[in-house]
Amino acid sequence: MRFLALTLALTPFAAVALWQNSFDDHVKKLQDAQSLSMTLTTSVIGGTTEDVRVTLSKPNLMRIDSSAQLITTNGKQIWIYDKSGKTYEDSPVDAGSPASVWLQENAWVYTAFFNEKLGDQIASATKGNSRKLRNVAVTDWTITRKDKAVLLVQMDDQLGVVRGFRTTKDKAEVFVFAKELKIGDTPIAESEFVFVAPAGVTKKEAGAPAGGAALTFADIKPILDANCIGCHSGGGAKKGVVLSSYQEVAKHVTPGDPDSSRMIRPVKRGMMPPGRPLPADTVAKLEAWVKAGAKP
Ligand code: HEC
Known part of the structure; x- marks a missing residue:
């Protein structure tokens, strides 16, 4: 009996949440999150595919791990490790946040995680069709930014957060899909974002x-x-x-x-x-x- 009551009590809320699912939800979820861990699969349209592990934590921590490079910052230092060259560089962060800049350039839809004002950059958001994309139930949205850029994104119906988007990289059109996406409600320790050089890796002295x-x-x-x-x-x-x-x-x-x-x-x-x-x-x-x- 108790279970039944609980089910009945929960259903209307779940239904409302689904129905209200909007781009504002996506912005709010990211603003409320303390950490965000994703594996982004970047596919050049008609070409190669690459997985990039992205870990973000408030207030300004970021780690981007790809097959060629690891970039990590604790907000005070930024390390760039060239995996094939077995060298790394480290430089102080003088101004600004490299984490915000990286998102701005590579995954704009997730900038809401660091940028409280993302909503101000959006002129309109129009809902499209719902469908399955790589086994995830998603809804298409067309986002028009105030700078006139138009973006097509796929919102995860269950998480209420964007899972897929199209963008350009080195002039090629790419489709990016978050094959894993975890929103955390506690920040990740700053020490996780400090680079520790693996054995045999040397520091590249700046010219x-x-x-x-x-x-x-x-x-x-x-x-x-x-x-x-x-x-x-x-x-x-x-x-x-x-x-x-x-x-x-x-x-x-x-x-x-x-x-x-x-x-x-x-x-x-x-x-x-x-x-x-x-x-x-x-x-x-x-x-x-x-x-x-x-x-x-
Ligand atoms: C995000 C885009 C962007 C990037 C990246 C960028 N620039 Fe520019 N650059 C601009 C824009 C926009 C202007 C024109 C600014 C203006 O109208 O005053 C410009 C103008 C210039 C000019 C001309 C200034 C003049 O004499 O009128 C130089 C030189 C220049 N950039 C050098 C660089 C160098 C060197 C780098 C890399 C270290 C760089 N830019 C990176 C956007 C960029």
Whole structure:
């Protein structure tokens, strides 16, 4: 008898919860969560598939583990471990939150976890069909952001949180699906986000300006690839500044004189990349390269 009463009492609530399932639920669930652990399967449309383990914890902790790289931050330091090269770099977090930036760039729908104001960025959310996707009951939503970007996402009907979304990565269209997703109501210890180098892994010393004379474009290209070319390559390059080849980069540097080099000035002032200044030792490396003659 008791069980029956309980069932009857619960049913209407469950029904209401399902019926009300909306994009606001997704935002609220992430805002209320203390930790979020996911395995994101990223599939290039018509191409390769890769799993990335993402662990987030409030207030600003993040760990991103893929086959090539491990990025982890405890909010004060950020470590980037190159698994095939068996080296890692660590730099202090001077300003901002690398965790928020990573989400913003790679998995915008989950930025609500760190950004309380995600709702302000959304102009409208329209519900579509319900269906099964990789064995999960989902409902399609079309989200239009205030910056006019339109996103198609799949909301997990049971969890009330987005499980799938389309985005672009290195100009390719990709579909991302959270094959595992766990929302935690207690934060994960900060110590879990501190990198401990495995045996045989060495620290890569940042290009000390003293070694500048030996620097060539091969040392600089990875910095530009990782931080600049997303906005500075191809026909849509911002301000026509293309930073994807030596020939193009050479147009914006004055060999021997970093301070009058167009490419260096905004970086040194912390203006580029926008909202995400480069660590001081990376800026020093770019400057040292120009100072030593901006060699190919
Ligand atoms: C998220 C996009 C984005 C990224 C990443 C980015 N930029 Fe920019 N960049 C812009 C935009 C937008 C402008 C135009 C700003 C303006 O109109 O004042 C710009 C302008 C510039 C300019 C021209 C400034 C001038 O003289 O008018 C330079 C040089 C530049 N960026 C260098 C870089 C470098 C170097 C990096 C990487 C370390 C970088 N940018 C990363 C968006 C970006």
